Amino acid sequence: MxxxxxxxxxVARLEKHKNLFLNxxxxxxxxxxxxKDEGLQHLERLYMKRNSLTTLPENLAQKLPNLVELxxxxxxxxxxxxxxxxxxxxQTLDISTNRLLALPERLHxxxxxxxxxxxxxxLWSVPRHLCQLPSLNELSMAGNRLASLPLDLGRSRELQYVYVDNNIQLKGLPSYxxxxVVGCSGCGIPIQVSEVRLQTFSSGQLTVFLPAEVKAIGTENDxxxxxQEQAMRCLYHTYHRLWKDLNFLSLISLPRSLLELLHCPLGHCHRCSKPMFTFVYPKLFPLRETPMAGLHQGRTTIGFVAYCCSAQCLRAFDLLS
Incomplete structure:
Protein backbone atom coordinates (compact mmCIF):
# COMPACT_ATOMS: atom_id res chain seq x y z
CA MET A 1 0.00 0.00 0.00
CA VAL A 11 3.06 10.33 -11.07
CA ALA A 12 1.06 13.36 -9.94
CA ARG A 13 4.30 15.30 -9.45
CA LEU A 14 5.83 14.22 -12.73
CA GLU A 15 2.72 14.88 -14.81
CA LYS A 16 1.79 18.04 -12.88
CA HIS A 17 -1.66 16.82 -11.92
CA LYS A 18 -4.10 19.39 -10.58
CA ASN A 19 -6.28 16.82 -8.78
CA LEU A 20 -5.10 14.12 -6.36
CA PHE A 21 -7.44 11.52 -4.82
CA LEU A 22 -6.21 9.89 -1.61
CA ASN A 23 -9.57 8.88 -0.13
CA LYS A 36 9.11 16.20 -0.55
CA ASP A 37 11.44 18.74 -2.20
CA GLU A 38 9.29 21.52 -3.66
CA GLY A 39 6.04 19.67 -2.99
CA LEU A 40 3.29 19.64 -5.60
CA GLN A 41 3.25 23.22 -6.84
CA HIS A 42 0.61 22.54 -9.51
CA LEU A 43 -1.85 20.70 -7.28
CA GLU A 44 -5.19 22.51 -6.90
CA ARG A 45 -7.51 19.86 -5.38
CA LEU A 46 -6.57 17.37 -2.69
CA TYR A 47 -9.04 14.71 -1.53
CA MET A 48 -8.19 12.88 1.70
CA LYS A 49 -11.61 11.80 2.94
CA ARG A 50 -12.18 8.88 5.31
CA ASN A 51 -8.66 8.23 6.50
CA SER A 52 -7.26 8.26 10.04
CA LEU A 53 -5.26 11.48 9.99
CA THR A 54 -4.75 13.13 13.37
CA THR A 55 -2.66 16.15 12.38
CA LEU A 56 -1.75 18.31 9.41
CA PRO A 57 1.78 19.48 8.57
CA GLU A 58 2.67 23.07 9.41
CA ASN A 59 4.37 23.52 6.04
CA LEU A 60 1.30 22.42 4.05
CA ALA A 61 0.81 25.87 2.51
CA GLN A 62 4.50 26.10 1.61
CA LYS A 63 4.53 22.75 -0.20
CA LEU A 64 1.03 22.96 -1.73
CA PRO A 65 0.68 26.74 -2.26
CA ASN A 66 -1.90 26.60 -5.06
CA LEU A 67 -4.54 24.48 -3.34
CA VAL A 68 -8.02 25.65 -4.26
CA GLU A 69 -9.97 22.82 -2.63
CA LEU A 70 -9.00 20.69 0.38
CA GLN A 91 -11.65 28.45 -1.91
CA THR A 92 -13.13 25.29 -0.33
CA LEU A 93 -12.18 23.67 2.98
CA ASP A 94 -14.12 20.65 4.23
CA ILE A 95 -12.90 19.38 7.58
CA SER A 96 -16.18 17.98 8.87
CA THR A 97 -16.49 14.85 11.04
CA ASN A 98 -13.20 15.24 12.86
CA ARG A 99 -12.29 16.05 16.47
CA LEU A 100 -11.62 19.77 16.31
CA LEU A 101 -12.04 21.77 19.50
CA ALA A 102 -11.28 25.09 17.80
CA LEU A 103 -10.58 26.66 14.42
CA PRO A 104 -7.25 28.41 13.76
CA GLU A 105 -7.33 32.15 14.43
CA ARG A 106 -5.41 32.85 11.21
CA LEU A 107 -8.04 31.18 9.07
CA HIS A 108 -9.35 34.65 8.21
CA LEU A 123 -16.28 23.30 18.43
CA TRP A 124 -17.29 25.48 21.39
CA SER A 125 -16.81 28.81 19.66
CA VAL A 126 -16.11 30.52 16.35
CA PRO A 127 -13.18 32.95 15.91
CA ARG A 128 -14.45 36.54 15.57
CA HIS A 129 -11.95 37.10 12.77
CA LEU A 130 -13.90 34.63 10.66
CA CYS A 131 -16.37 37.46 10.00
CA GLN A 132 -13.61 39.27 8.11
CA LEU A 133 -13.37 36.70 5.32
CA PRO A 134 -14.28 38.84 2.29
CA SER A 135 -15.32 36.01 -0.04
CA LEU A 136 -17.01 33.56 2.36
CA ASN A 137 -20.35 32.53 0.85
CA GLU A 138 -21.29 29.38 2.76
CA LEU A 139 -20.46 28.43 6.35
CA SER A 140 -21.60 25.11 7.79
CA MET A 141 -21.05 24.30 11.49
CA ALA A 142 -23.84 21.79 12.19
CA GLY A 143 -23.49 19.21 14.93
CA ASN A 144 -20.98 20.98 17.19
CA ARG A 145 -21.17 22.38 20.73
CA LEU A 146 -21.59 26.05 19.88
CA ALA A 147 -23.24 28.19 22.54
CA SER A 148 -22.97 31.50 20.67
CA LEU A 149 -21.90 33.03 17.37
CA PRO A 150 -19.86 36.18 16.65
CA LEU A 151 -22.08 39.24 16.75
CA ASP A 152 -20.96 40.38 13.31
CA LEU A 153 -21.52 37.05 11.58
CA GLY A 154 -23.55 37.79 8.48
CA ARG A 155 -22.51 41.43 8.27
CA SER A 156 -20.71 40.63 5.01
CA ARG A 157 -22.97 40.66 1.96
CA GLU A 158 -21.06 37.73 0.48
CA LEU A 159 -22.11 35.32 3.23
CA GLN A 160 -25.48 33.91 2.17
CA TYR A 161 -25.72 30.42 3.68
CA VAL A 162 -25.13 29.55 7.35
CA TYR A 163 -25.89 26.12 8.81
CA VAL A 164 -25.77 25.61 12.57
CA ASP A 165 -28.20 22.71 12.99
CA ASN A 166 -27.92 20.51 16.06
CA ASN A 167 -25.93 22.84 18.28
CA ILE A 168 -28.24 22.24 21.22
CA GLN A 169 -26.67 24.94 23.40
CA LEU A 170 -27.05 27.66 20.78
CA LYS A 171 -29.53 30.17 22.21
CA GLY A 172 -29.95 32.54 19.29
CA LEU A 173 -28.58 33.97 16.08
CA PRO A 174 -27.05 37.36 15.28
CA SER A 175 -29.68 39.50 13.58
CA TYR A 176 -27.39 40.03 10.58
CA VAL A 181 -30.50 31.12 4.29
CA VAL A 182 -30.11 29.57 7.73
CA GLY A 183 -30.26 26.03 9.06
CA CYS A 184 -30.73 26.08 12.82
CA SER A 185 -32.88 23.22 14.09
CA GLY A 186 -30.87 23.14 17.29
CA CYS A 187 -31.67 26.74 18.24
CA GLY A 188 -34.61 28.18 20.06
CA ILE A 189 -33.78 28.24 23.77
CA PRO A 190 -34.91 31.60 25.19
CA ILE A 191 -32.04 33.82 26.27
CA GLN A 192 -31.87 35.64 29.57
CA VAL A 193 -30.85 39.29 29.47
CA SER A 194 -29.07 40.05 32.71
CA GLU A 195 -29.15 43.48 34.27
CA VAL A 196 -25.74 45.13 34.64
CA ARG A 197 -25.22 47.56 37.50
CA LEU A 198 -22.24 49.84 37.87
CA GLN A 199 -20.99 49.89 41.45
CA THR A 200 -20.03 53.17 43.03
CA PHE A 201 -16.33 53.79 43.57
CA SER A 202 -13.99 56.45 44.90
CA SER A 203 -11.20 57.94 42.79
CA GLY A 204 -9.85 60.60 45.12
CA GLN A 205 -9.92 64.09 43.63
CA LEU A 206 -10.03 62.81 40.06
CA THR A 207 -13.09 64.01 38.19
CA VAL A 208 -14.62 61.32 35.96
CA PHE A 209 -17.26 62.36 33.44
CA LEU A 210 -19.67 59.50 32.79
CA PRO A 211 -22.57 59.29 30.32
CA ALA A 212 -26.01 60.55 31.21
CA GLU A 213 -27.10 56.93 31.76
CA VAL A 214 -25.30 57.00 35.09
CA LYS A 215 -28.18 59.11 36.40
CA ALA A 216 -30.44 56.11 35.91
CA ILE A 217 -28.71 54.08 38.66
CA GLY A 218 -31.26 52.82 41.13
CA THR A 219 -34.24 53.27 38.83
CA GLU A 220 -36.31 50.58 37.16
CA ASN A 221 -34.48 51.20 33.89
CA ASP A 222 -31.03 50.85 35.42
CA GLN A 228 -14.04 49.43 30.66
CA GLU A 229 -16.53 49.52 27.80
CA GLN A 230 -16.92 53.29 28.03
CA ALA A 231 -13.14 53.76 28.07
CA MET A 232 -12.63 51.51 25.04
CA ARG A 233 -15.27 53.36 23.03
CA CYS A 234 -13.69 56.69 23.93
CA LEU A 235 -10.23 55.46 22.92
CA TYR A 236 -11.61 54.01 19.69
CA HIS A 237 -13.24 57.26 18.60
CA THR A 238 -10.19 59.30 19.60
CA TYR A 239 -7.88 56.92 17.74
CA HIS A 240 -9.91 57.09 14.53
CA ARG A 241 -10.20 60.85 14.78
CA LEU A 242 -6.43 61.18 15.09
CA TRP A 243 -5.39 58.21 12.98
CA LYS A 244 -2.97 60.35 10.97
CA ASP A 245 -0.98 61.01 14.12
CA LEU A 246 1.30 57.97 14.19
CA ASN A 247 2.46 58.82 17.69
CA PHE A 248 -1.03 58.65 19.18
CA LEU A 249 -0.90 55.00 20.24
CA SER A 250 2.54 55.50 21.75
CA LEU A 251 0.88 57.88 24.22
CA ILE A 252 -1.52 55.17 25.40
CA SER A 253 -0.33 52.65 27.95
CA LEU A 254 -2.65 49.66 27.56
CA PRO A 255 -2.19 45.90 27.95
CA ARG A 256 -1.63 44.10 24.67
CA SER A 257 -5.03 42.41 24.90
CA LEU A 258 -6.80 45.79 25.07
CA LEU A 259 -4.71 47.22 22.23
CA GLU A 260 -5.73 44.27 20.06
CA LEU A 261 -9.35 44.79 21.09
CA LEU A 262 -9.06 48.43 20.07
CA HIS A 263 -8.27 47.34 16.51
CA CYS A 264 -10.87 44.57 16.41
CA PRO A 265 -14.10 45.35 18.31
CA LEU A 266 -16.30 42.60 19.70
CA GLY A 267 -19.02 43.67 17.27
CA HIS A 268 -21.03 46.57 15.93
CA CYS A 269 -24.44 47.78 16.99
CA HIS A 270 -27.07 46.41 14.64
CA ARG A 271 -28.97 49.70 14.76
CA CYS A 272 -26.33 52.42 14.53
CA SER A 273 -23.13 50.41 13.74
CA LYS A 274 -21.18 51.86 16.68
CA PRO A 275 -18.36 49.55 17.82
CA MET A 276 -18.78 47.51 20.99
CA PHE A 277 -15.85 45.97 22.85
CA THR A 278 -16.76 44.12 26.04
CA PHE A 279 -20.49 44.50 26.56
CA VAL A 280 -23.69 44.51 24.50
CA TYR A 281 -27.41 44.81 25.10
CA PRO A 282 -29.07 41.78 23.47
CA LYS A 283 -32.68 41.82 22.28
CA LEU A 284 -34.47 38.67 21.17
CA PHE A 285 -36.73 38.69 18.12
CA PRO A 286 -38.94 35.61 17.49
CA LEU A 287 -38.59 34.22 13.99
CA ARG A 288 -42.22 34.99 13.15
CA GLU A 289 -41.33 38.70 13.17
CA THR A 290 -38.69 38.31 10.47
CA PRO A 291 -38.84 37.73 6.70
CA MET A 292 -37.28 34.29 7.22
CA ALA A 293 -40.44 32.80 8.75
CA GLY A 294 -41.77 31.57 5.41
CA LEU A 295 -38.60 29.61 4.71
CA HIS A 296 -39.11 27.61 7.89
CA GLN A 297 -42.73 26.70 7.22
CA GLY A 298 -44.19 28.70 10.04
CA ARG A 299 -41.73 27.65 12.76
CA THR A 300 -41.55 30.26 15.50
CA THR A 301 -39.15 28.66 18.00
CA ILE A 302 -35.97 30.10 16.51
CA GLY A 303 -34.83 33.52 17.65
CA PHE A 304 -32.63 36.21 16.17
CA VAL A 305 -30.61 38.24 18.61
CA ALA A 306 -29.91 41.89 17.87
CA TYR A 307 -27.14 43.64 19.78
CA CYS A 308 -27.48 47.26 20.84
CA CYS A 309 -24.84 49.66 22.10
CA SER A 310 -26.93 51.30 24.85
CA ALA A 311 -30.16 51.02 26.81
CA GLN A 312 -31.65 53.81 24.71
CA CYS A 313 -30.77 51.95 21.52
CA LEU A 314 -32.26 48.76 22.99
CA ARG A 315 -35.60 50.47 23.61
CA ALA A 316 -35.68 52.06 20.15
CA PHE A 317 -34.51 49.06 18.14
CA ASP A 318 -36.94 47.62 15.60
CA LEU A 319 -35.56 44.78 13.47
CA LEU A 320 -38.05 45.39 10.66
CA SER A 321 -37.71 49.17 10.42
Whole structure:
Protein backbone atom coordinates (compact mmCIF):
# COMPACT_ATOMS: atom_id res chain seq x y z
CA MET A 1 0.00 0.00 0.00
CA UNK A 2 2.85 2.40 0.85
CA UNK A 3 4.60 1.78 -2.45
CA UNK A 4 1.32 2.27 -4.32
CA UNK A 5 0.78 5.58 -2.55
CA UNK A 6 4.30 6.80 -3.37
CA UNK A 7 3.78 5.83 -6.99
CA UNK A 8 0.48 7.73 -7.17
CA UNK A 9 2.09 10.87 -5.75
CA UNK A 10 5.19 10.54 -7.94
CA VAL A 11 3.06 10.33 -11.07
CA ALA A 12 1.06 13.36 -9.94
CA ARG A 13 4.30 15.30 -9.45
CA LEU A 14 5.83 14.22 -12.73
CA GLU A 15 2.72 14.88 -14.81
CA LYS A 16 1.79 18.04 -12.88
CA HIS A 17 -1.66 16.82 -11.92
CA LYS A 18 -4.10 19.39 -10.58
CA ASN A 19 -6.28 16.82 -8.78
CA LEU A 20 -5.10 14.12 -6.36
CA PHE A 21 -7.44 11.52 -4.82
CA LEU A 22 -6.21 9.89 -1.61
CA ASN A 23 -9.57 8.88 -0.13
CA UNK A 24 -9.98 5.58 1.75
CA UNK A 25 -6.22 4.96 2.02
CA UNK A 26 -6.17 4.17 5.75
CA UNK A 27 -3.65 6.97 6.22
CA UNK A 28 -2.61 7.62 9.82
CA UNK A 29 -0.07 10.29 8.90
CA UNK A 30 0.03 12.95 6.25
CA UNK A 31 2.10 11.48 3.37
CA UNK A 32 5.64 12.86 3.50
CA UNK A 33 5.92 12.25 -0.23
CA UNK A 34 3.51 15.16 -0.75
CA UNK A 35 5.94 17.45 1.07
CA LYS A 36 9.11 16.20 -0.55
CA ASP A 37 11.44 18.74 -2.20
CA GLU A 38 9.29 21.52 -3.66
CA GLY A 39 6.04 19.67 -2.99
CA LEU A 40 3.29 19.64 -5.60
CA GLN A 41 3.25 23.22 -6.84
CA HIS A 42 0.61 22.54 -9.51
CA LEU A 43 -1.85 20.70 -7.28
CA GLU A 44 -5.19 22.51 -6.90
CA ARG A 45 -7.51 19.86 -5.38
CA LEU A 46 -6.57 17.37 -2.69
CA TYR A 47 -9.04 14.71 -1.53
CA MET A 48 -8.19 12.88 1.70
CA LYS A 49 -11.61 11.80 2.94
CA ARG A 50 -12.18 8.88 5.31
CA ASN A 51 -8.66 8.23 6.50
CA SER A 52 -7.26 8.26 10.04
CA LEU A 53 -5.26 11.48 9.99
CA THR A 54 -4.75 13.13 13.37
CA THR A 55 -2.66 16.15 12.38
CA LEU A 56 -1.75 18.31 9.41
CA PRO A 57 1.78 19.48 8.57
CA GLU A 58 2.67 23.07 9.41
CA ASN A 59 4.37 23.52 6.04
CA LEU A 60 1.30 22.42 4.05
CA ALA A 61 0.81 25.87 2.51
CA GLN A 62 4.50 26.10 1.61
CA LYS A 63 4.53 22.75 -0.20
CA LEU A 64 1.03 22.96 -1.73
CA PRO A 65 0.68 26.74 -2.26
CA ASN A 66 -1.90 26.60 -5.06
CA LEU A 67 -4.54 24.48 -3.34
CA VAL A 68 -8.02 25.65 -4.26
CA GLU A 69 -9.97 22.82 -2.63
CA LEU A 70 -9.00 20.69 0.38
CA UNK A 71 -11.24 17.83 1.54
CA UNK A 72 -10.46 16.24 4.91
CA UNK A 73 -13.90 14.86 5.74
CA UNK A 74 -14.05 11.96 8.25
CA UNK A 75 -10.60 11.78 9.82
CA UNK A 76 -9.43 12.12 13.43
CA UNK A 77 -7.89 15.59 13.18
CA UNK A 78 -7.68 17.37 16.53
CA UNK A 79 -5.89 20.59 15.57
CA UNK A 80 -5.56 22.54 12.35
CA UNK A 81 -2.24 24.46 12.36
CA UNK A 82 -2.37 28.25 12.08
CA UNK A 83 -0.39 27.99 8.80
CA UNK A 84 -3.54 26.93 7.05
CA UNK A 85 -4.02 30.77 6.93
CA UNK A 86 -1.18 30.91 4.35
CA UNK A 87 -3.27 29.11 1.71
CA UNK A 88 -4.09 32.27 -0.23
CA UNK A 89 -5.78 30.46 -3.14
CA UNK A 90 -7.95 28.16 -1.02
CA GLN A 91 -11.65 28.45 -1.91
CA THR A 92 -13.13 25.29 -0.33
CA LEU A 93 -12.18 23.67 2.98
CA ASP A 94 -14.12 20.65 4.23
CA ILE A 95 -12.90 19.38 7.58
CA SER A 96 -16.18 17.98 8.87
CA THR A 97 -16.49 14.85 11.04
CA ASN A 98 -13.20 15.24 12.86
CA ARG A 99 -12.29 16.05 16.47
CA LEU A 100 -11.62 19.77 16.31
CA LEU A 101 -12.04 21.77 19.50
CA ALA A 102 -11.28 25.09 17.80
CA LEU A 103 -10.58 26.66 14.42
CA PRO A 104 -7.25 28.41 13.76
CA GLU A 105 -7.33 32.15 14.43
CA ARG A 106 -5.41 32.85 11.21
CA LEU A 107 -8.04 31.18 9.07
CA HIS A 108 -9.35 34.65 8.21
CA UNK A 109 -6.17 35.21 6.17
CA UNK A 110 -7.41 32.71 3.56
CA UNK A 111 -8.86 35.61 1.61
CA UNK A 112 -10.18 33.45 -1.26
CA UNK A 113 -12.13 31.08 1.01
CA UNK A 114 -15.75 30.76 -0.16
CA UNK A 115 -16.99 27.47 1.34
CA UNK A 116 -16.10 26.34 4.86
CA UNK A 117 -17.56 23.12 6.28
CA UNK A 118 -16.77 22.05 9.86
CA UNK A 119 -19.83 19.95 10.67
CA UNK A 120 -19.76 17.27 13.39
CA UNK A 121 -16.72 18.39 15.34
CA UNK A 122 -16.41 19.54 18.96
CA LEU A 123 -16.28 23.30 18.43
CA TRP A 124 -17.29 25.48 21.39
CA SER A 125 -16.81 28.81 19.66
CA VAL A 126 -16.11 30.52 16.35
CA PRO A 127 -13.18 32.95 15.91
CA ARG A 128 -14.45 36.54 15.57
CA HIS A 129 -11.95 37.10 12.77
CA LEU A 130 -13.90 34.63 10.66
CA CYS A 131 -16.37 37.46 10.00
CA GLN A 132 -13.61 39.27 8.11
CA LEU A 133 -13.37 36.70 5.32
CA PRO A 134 -14.28 38.84 2.29
CA SER A 135 -15.32 36.01 -0.04
CA LEU A 136 -17.01 33.56 2.36
CA ASN A 137 -20.35 32.53 0.85
CA GLU A 138 -21.29 29.38 2.76
CA LEU A 139 -20.46 28.43 6.35
CA SER A 140 -21.60 25.11 7.79
CA MET A 141 -21.05 24.30 11.49
CA ALA A 142 -23.84 21.79 12.19
CA GLY A 143 -23.49 19.21 14.93
CA ASN A 144 -20.98 20.98 17.19
CA ARG A 145 -21.17 22.38 20.73
CA LEU A 146 -21.59 26.05 19.88
CA ALA A 147 -23.24 28.19 22.54
CA SER A 148 -22.97 31.50 20.67
CA LEU A 149 -21.90 33.03 17.37
CA PRO A 150 -19.86 36.18 16.65
CA LEU A 151 -22.08 39.24 16.75
CA ASP A 152 -20.96 40.38 13.31
CA LEU A 153 -21.52 37.05 11.58
CA GLY A 154 -23.55 37.79 8.48
CA ARG A 155 -22.51 41.43 8.27
CA SER A 156 -20.71 40.63 5.01
CA ARG A 157 -22.97 40.66 1.96
CA GLU A 158 -21.06 37.73 0.48
CA LEU A 159 -22.11 35.32 3.23
CA GLN A 160 -25.48 33.91 2.17
CA TYR A 161 -25.72 30.42 3.68
CA VAL A 162 -25.13 29.55 7.35
CA TYR A 163 -25.89 26.12 8.81
CA VAL A 164 -25.77 25.61 12.57
CA ASP A 165 -28.20 22.71 12.99
CA ASN A 166 -27.92 20.51 16.06
CA ASN A 167 -25.93 22.84 18.28
CA ILE A 168 -28.24 22.24 21.22
CA GLN A 169 -26.67 24.94 23.40
CA LEU A 170 -27.05 27.66 20.78
CA LYS A 171 -29.53 30.17 22.21
CA GLY A 172 -29.95 32.54 19.29
CA LEU A 173 -28.58 33.97 16.08
CA PRO A 174 -27.05 37.36 15.28
CA SER A 175 -29.68 39.50 13.58
CA TYR A 176 -27.39 40.03 10.58
CA UNK A 177 -28.45 36.51 9.58
CA UNK A 178 -32.15 37.33 9.42
CA UNK A 179 -32.11 37.69 5.62
CA UNK A 180 -29.75 34.78 4.94
CA VAL A 181 -30.50 31.12 4.29
CA VAL A 182 -30.11 29.57 7.73
CA GLY A 183 -30.26 26.03 9.06
CA CYS A 184 -30.73 26.08 12.82
CA SER A 185 -32.88 23.22 14.09
CA GLY A 186 -30.87 23.14 17.29
CA CYS A 187 -31.67 26.74 18.24
CA GLY A 188 -34.61 28.18 20.06
CA ILE A 189 -33.78 28.24 23.77
CA PRO A 190 -34.91 31.60 25.19
CA ILE A 191 -32.04 33.82 26.27
CA GLN A 192 -31.87 35.64 29.57
CA VAL A 193 -30.85 39.29 29.47
CA SER A 194 -29.07 40.05 32.71
CA GLU A 195 -29.15 43.48 34.27
CA VAL A 196 -25.74 45.13 34.64
CA ARG A 197 -25.22 47.56 37.50
CA LEU A 198 -22.24 49.84 37.87
CA GLN A 199 -20.99 49.89 41.45
CA THR A 200 -20.03 53.17 43.03
CA PHE A 201 -16.33 53.79 43.57
CA SER A 202 -13.99 56.45 44.90
CA SER A 203 -11.20 57.94 42.79
CA GLY A 204 -9.85 60.60 45.12
CA GLN A 205 -9.92 64.09 43.63
CA LEU A 206 -10.03 62.81 40.06
CA THR A 207 -13.09 64.01 38.19
CA VAL A 208 -14.62 61.32 35.96
CA PHE A 209 -17.26 62.36 33.44
CA LEU A 210 -19.67 59.50 32.79
CA PRO A 211 -22.57 59.29 30.32
CA ALA A 212 -26.01 60.55 31.21
CA GLU A 213 -27.10 56.93 31.76
CA VAL A 214 -25.30 57.00 35.09
CA LYS A 215 -28.18 59.11 36.40
CA ALA A 216 -30.44 56.11 35.91
CA ILE A 217 -28.71 54.08 38.66
CA GLY A 218 -31.26 52.82 41.13
CA THR A 219 -34.24 53.27 38.83
CA GLU A 220 -36.31 50.58 37.16
CA ASN A 221 -34.48 51.20 33.89
CA ASP A 222 -31.03 50.85 35.42
CA UNK A 223 -28.76 49.98 32.50
CA UNK A 224 -25.27 51.45 32.65
CA UNK A 225 -22.24 50.42 30.62
CA UNK A 226 -19.17 49.14 32.48
CA UNK A 227 -16.32 51.62 32.76
CA GLN A 228 -14.04 49.43 30.66
CA GLU A 229 -16.53 49.52 27.80
CA GLN A 230 -16.92 53.29 28.03
CA ALA A 231 -13.14 53.76 28.07
CA MET A 232 -12.63 51.51 25.04
CA ARG A 233 -15.27 53.36 23.03
CA CYS A 234 -13.69 56.69 23.93
CA LEU A 235 -10.23 55.46 22.92
CA TYR A 236 -11.61 54.01 19.69
CA HIS A 237 -13.24 57.26 18.60
CA THR A 238 -10.19 59.30 19.60
CA TYR A 239 -7.88 56.92 17.74
CA HIS A 240 -9.91 57.09 14.53
CA ARG A 241 -10.20 60.85 14.78
CA LEU A 242 -6.43 61.18 15.09
CA TRP A 243 -5.39 58.21 12.98
CA LYS A 244 -2.97 60.35 10.97
CA ASP A 245 -0.98 61.01 14.12
CA LEU A 246 1.30 57.97 14.19
CA ASN A 247 2.46 58.82 17.69
CA PHE A 248 -1.03 58.65 19.18
CA LEU A 249 -0.90 55.00 20.24
CA SER A 250 2.54 55.50 21.75
CA LEU A 251 0.88 57.88 24.22
CA ILE A 252 -1.52 55.17 25.40
CA SER A 253 -0.33 52.65 27.95
CA LEU A 254 -2.65 49.66 27.56
CA PRO A 255 -2.19 45.90 27.95
CA ARG A 256 -1.63 44.10 24.67
CA SER A 257 -5.03 42.41 24.90
CA LEU A 258 -6.80 45.79 25.07
CA LEU A 259 -4.71 47.22 22.23
CA GLU A 260 -5.73 44.27 20.06
CA LEU A 261 -9.35 44.79 21.09
CA LEU A 262 -9.06 48.43 20.07
CA HIS A 263 -8.27 47.34 16.51
CA CYS A 264 -10.87 44.57 16.41
CA PRO A 265 -14.10 45.35 18.31
CA LEU A 266 -16.30 42.60 19.70
CA GLY A 267 -19.02 43.67 17.27
CA HIS A 268 -21.03 46.57 15.93
CA CYS A 269 -24.44 47.78 16.99
CA HIS A 270 -27.07 46.41 14.64
CA ARG A 271 -28.97 49.70 14.76
CA CYS A 272 -26.33 52.42 14.53
CA SER A 273 -23.13 50.41 13.74
CA LYS A 274 -21.18 51.86 16.68
CA PRO A 275 -18.36 49.55 17.82
CA MET A 276 -18.78 47.51 20.99
CA PHE A 277 -15.85 45.97 22.85
CA THR A 278 -16.76 44.12 26.04
CA PHE A 279 -20.49 44.50 26.56
CA VAL A 280 -23.69 44.51 24.50
CA TYR A 281 -27.41 44.81 25.10
CA PRO A 282 -29.07 41.78 23.47
CA LYS A 283 -32.68 41.82 22.28
CA LEU A 284 -34.47 38.67 21.17
CA PHE A 285 -36.73 38.69 18.12
CA PRO A 286 -38.94 35.61 17.49
CA LEU A 287 -38.59 34.22 13.99
CA ARG A 288 -42.22 34.99 13.15
CA GLU A 289 -41.33 38.70 13.17
CA THR A 290 -38.69 38.31 10.47
CA PRO A 291 -38.84 37.73 6.70
CA MET A 292 -37.28 34.29 7.22
CA ALA A 293 -40.44 32.80 8.75
CA GLY A 294 -41.77 31.57 5.41
CA LEU A 295 -38.60 29.61 4.71
CA HIS A 296 -39.11 27.61 7.89
CA GLN A 297 -42.73 26.70 7.22
CA GLY A 298 -44.19 28.70 10.04
CA ARG A 299 -41.73 27.65 12.76
CA THR A 300 -41.55 30.26 15.50
CA THR A 301 -39.15 28.66 18.00
CA ILE A 302 -35.97 30.10 16.51
CA GLY A 303 -34.83 33.52 17.65
CA PHE A 304 -32.63 36.21 16.17
CA VAL A 305 -30.61 38.24 18.61
CA ALA A 306 -29.91 41.89 17.87
CA TYR A 307 -27.14 43.64 19.78
CA CYS A 308 -27.48 47.26 20.84
CA CYS A 309 -24.84 49.66 22.10
CA SER A 310 -26.93 51.30 24.85
CA ALA A 311 -30.16 51.02 26.81
CA GLN A 312 -31.65 53.81 24.71
CA CYS A 313 -30.77 51.95 21.52
CA LEU A 314 -32.26 48.76 22.99
CA ARG A 315 -35.60 50.47 23.61
CA ALA A 316 -35.68 52.06 20.15
CA PHE A 317 -34.51 49.06 18.14
CA ASP A 318 -36.94 47.62 15.60
CA LEU A 319 -35.56 44.78 13.47
CA LEU A 320 -38.05 45.39 10.66
CA SER A 321 -37.71 49.17 10.42
Missing amino acids: ASELCKTIS YRNLHHFPLELL YLHSNNIVVVPEEVGDLKEL LCLSLQYLTVDRNR LYNK RVLPL
